[in-house]
Amino acid sequence: MQRRPPVPEIAAMAQSLRPRLPELVVRATRRIRNEIDIYRPSGTVPEAVLRTSLRRNIDSMLAQFAGGSEPDLSEPGETGRQRAVQGVPLPDVLRAYRLGFAEVWTVLTEEASRRQVDPSVMVRAATDAWRLADEYSDALTAGYRRAAAELARAQERERSALTEALLSGRITDRGTLWEVAQTLGLPRKGPFVAVAAEATALGQEPLGDVKAQLAAHGIPSAWTLRPDLHIGIASLLRPDADDLTMNVLRRLATSRVGVSPAFASLDDTGQALRYARLAMNSQPAGTAEVVRFQDDPLTVVMAAAPEAASGIARKVMGPVLALDSDARALLLDTFQCWIDAAGNATATAQALHCHSNTVRYRLRKLEDLTGRSLQTPGDTAELVAALRAVRFLPGTATGSTTP
Structure with a gap:
């Protein structure tokens, strides 16, 4: 913005006021x-800090009134940064800045009255003065917001690190x-x-804004993101927090x-x-299911030892797994x-959608191939465990054990 030369009368008054800075x-x-x-x-801001800030900013303002050059906006920017660090709300910072500026203008008008400066001169000067006030306020706001954003990032990094330490069990002192x-x-x-x-993609949060969604129900939680996982802890203090948490997670x-x-x-x-990872x-990869540890204990045990589960499946279901895919699927689906x-x-x-005798025939064939009887509880348990392993580890027949 092109600036007009300073008003001579205002410049002279501003220069004369600089010794009165204290x-x-x-x-x-x-x-x-x-x-x-x-x-x-x-309050939050000590008086000594406020005085130091005011001295620098008022001196900068007077220098601008006296010289009319491009204003040095570093002081208001630094003031904004300091107040953000101190946690002073931005509206209060801007109001204080306006009050300080108004006080400088009041002293200028008092001096103009004493010197009997033509009122039209003060009108022109007022336009320049409040434009300068806007520029200072904008610089202060920009400095404040930059610092506030950096503080927010730092706080989020700290929270993430603390959440990681808590969830990984690295904090033992009560x-x-x-x-x-x-x-x-x-x-x-x-x-x-x-x-x-x-987390199926690097940097992806598969639960999105879960913290905010839980907080909306009065459920405090903390979350952090690993390369392969989005992990968190949620409080269940309120009576219905368990159901609410599960509903939010499913939504x-x-x-998985x-x-x-x-x-x-x-x-x-x-x-x-x-337990949560197990x-x-x-659950099969590629699904979006939410499961509790206690909901499916047999499958959870298999998740803890996939190689052992695969071994059980091959030992119990080996002859069935050796069938062609259609025949194998028919028997396993029926079971x-x-x-x-x-x-x-x-x-x-x-x-x-078939006859009950067809079901009995398929089940007898399953018994014949596996050498186990569905009339014997122990044999049935082995067959159920083997079927669960086959479902949970779809690569069992080819030797893969990755869930």
């Missing part, structure tokens, strides 16, 4: 501390645990649950998610995360429906 600082300090609570003696919980906004006592969600999930059993103490967070891995129907052949036949 007086101006006192006047502006008194007015700000009287009118803005956060600047009062019990006093430190409580300090971390306070920093993360978590209560000291449980119950809590740990959550693990699979947001874009990949595991939830630990509820636990009472933050000391158990590391183990809870391991529950997550109990699964029979399990779901609590061993009722008629209900199984209805689900498969």
Whole structure:
């Protein structure tokens, strides 16, 4: 913006006022501390800090009135940065700045009256003065927002690091645990649950804004992102928090998610995360299911030992797995429906749209191939476990054990 030359009368007055800088600082300090609570003696900004800031900014303003050159906006920018660090709300900072500027203008008008300066001169000067006030305010706001953004990033990095340390079980001192919980906004006592969600792409948060969604229901939580996981801990203190948490997770999930059993103490967070990861891995890759550790204990055990589960499947179901894909699928699907129907052949036949004798024939063939009887509880348990392993580890027949 092209600037007009300074008004000679204003320039002369501003120059004459510079020796009175201490007086101006006192006047502006008194007015700000009287009118803005956060600047009062019990507020956030110490008086010495306020005086130093006012001295620098008022001196910069007077120099601008006196010289008319491009204003040095470094002082208001630094003031904005300092107030952001101190946690002073931006509206209060801007109001204090306007009061300080107004105090300088009041002194100028007093001096103009004493010198009997033509009022038209002051009108022209006022236009330039308030344009300068806007530029200073803009510089202050920009400095404040840059610092606030950096503080927010730093706080988020700290929260993420603390959450990672908590969930990985690296914090063992109880006093430190409580300090971390306070920093993360978590209560000291449980119950809590740990959550693990699979991150299928680097930097992706598969649960999105889960923290905000839970907070909307009054459920405090803390989250961090690993290259392969989005992990968190949520408080279940409110009576309906368990159901609300599961509903939020199911609504947001874009990949498989595991939830630990509820636990009472933050000391158990590391183990809870391991349970959550096992529950997550109990679901087939590529799904977006949310499962609790306790919901499917057999599959969770297999997730903990996939090679052993694959071995069970091959040992028990080997002859079935050796069939061609259609024949294998026919027997396994029939057996699964029979399990779901609590061993009722008629209900199984209805689900498969076939005759009950066809169901019995397929089940006898399964028994013949595996050498196990569905009339024997131990044999049935082995067949169910083997079927679960085949379902959970779809590469079992080819030797792969990756969930």
